[in-house]
Amino acid sequence: MRQLHWFQNDLRLADNPALESAQCADSLLCIYLLPKPRAWCNLNGIGPQRDRFLRESLGELKAALQGMGQDLMVLEGSPELVLPNVVERYAIDRMTTSYAPGWYEAQAITFLEEKLPLSLEVFRGDTLFDAAQFPFELEQLPDTFSPFRRKVEELPITAPHAAPESLPPPPAAQFDAIPRGAASPHPGLPLPGGSAAGLRRLEQFLFHTHGVADYKQTRNDLDGLGGSSTLSPWLANGALSARTVAHSIFRYEREHIANESTYWLYFELLWREFFHWRAVIDGRSLFRHGGRPGRRLLTTFEPRRFARWCAGDTDFPLVNALMRQLVATGWMSNRGRQITASCLINELELDWRYGAAFFEQQLIDYDVASNYGNWQYIAGVGSDPRRGRHFNLEKQAAQYDPGGVFTTKWGGFRPTQPEHVVDGADWPITGHL
Secondary structure, eight states: OEEEEEEESOOTTTOOOOHGGGGOOSSEEEEEEEEEOGGGGOOOOOOHHHHHHHHHHHHHHHHHHHHTTTTEEEEEOOOHHHHHHHHHHHHHHHEEEOOOSSSSHHHHHHHHHHHHSEEEEEEOOOOOGGGGGGSSOOOGGGGSSSHHHHHHHHHHOOOOOOSSSOOOOOOOOOOOOOOOOOOOOOTTTTOOOOOOHHHHHHHHIIIISGGGGGGHTTOOOHHHHHHHHHHHHHHTTSSHHHHHHHHHHHOOOOOOOTOOOHHHHHHHHHHHHHHHHHHHHGGGGGGGTTTTTOOOOOOBBHHHHHHHHHHTTTHHHHHHHHHHHHHHHHHHHHHHHHHHHIIIIIOOOOOOOHHHHHHHHTTTTOHHHHHHHHHHHHHTTTSSSTSSSOOHHHHHHHHHHTTTTTHHTOOOOOOOOOOOOOOOOOOOSOOOO
């Protein structure tokens, strides 16, 4: 049997059920398809830091596979176009992949199941729980987080599986080197891609610095390594599995201390879990202006406002600093994401989906469910029972950057600009034609 494994958000060897299933194949072809942002938002490519982190993760995965006599083929293009050609060329009998939430991802799987003359098996390895464990039918998934958390937080989590000891050999094929991206890790947040780096950071945050022991007090720090676990980039592309992180938290609680802070890191894994399953249920409505409830939002699109927000050149210094941090490092704290999203939605009165698309382009920890789910939450068209969040930006600055140190560090104090710019091209045509 000739098998193909299509890596998606599972860039690891350990705790990868889809890859484990290849043990009985005669040959195994491992493939990854480089992503493209959603075309509707007119943003070109993915940001340099997201591209850099992804390529580093793929490079490490490729090296790990080569150490087992395997390799990784990295191609560009949509799965609907690329994979049928690969299946035909290498006479593939069976294809496996890991489930990735999202409407477009689901549509790609449906197309391939109908198009390909082979067995396509989709494994779930990116979540804490299987749907069968829930004390409710998946279609009855709670609309908001708190009832979901109360129903699932005591459920058992399967221990992560070790990496396979061996894999079938690859077919005769050309496996090119993965070119390095143009960006280097930013000194403000030097996070390298790959499972080894993710495991090091997990071990460091929990067992070396014991940062998890007071995480609830430090988690709103605006700079990355100051208080956040910063595990989200490796979780997002699957270099780390959620079950690995959860069981590391449980081990820390057994060996050291279990308190409100250690629970809070697990609590945030539950938020991630909630958004994953909501994305499964919500489908296309995850990208709709009015979200799942179909609310009517009074927004406009003024390109200059959006461009100033993206560039960190608004009239709000803390927002500017956070956006400049995002573009430079590919990362922003959870608190910062709420502040900047509230600014775009409430102060600038723009369509939340443009902000979500820009985050999709830039974030090294981008995943579709958490990104779009959180934006809907702030906009009041998703899972927020309060129907939206409007942050007082001055109060947020006073609370989280009282001395302006963060804002100064990231160049948030910008020259004042006029609200509107008018030139000759904006005047009505008059005179004789």
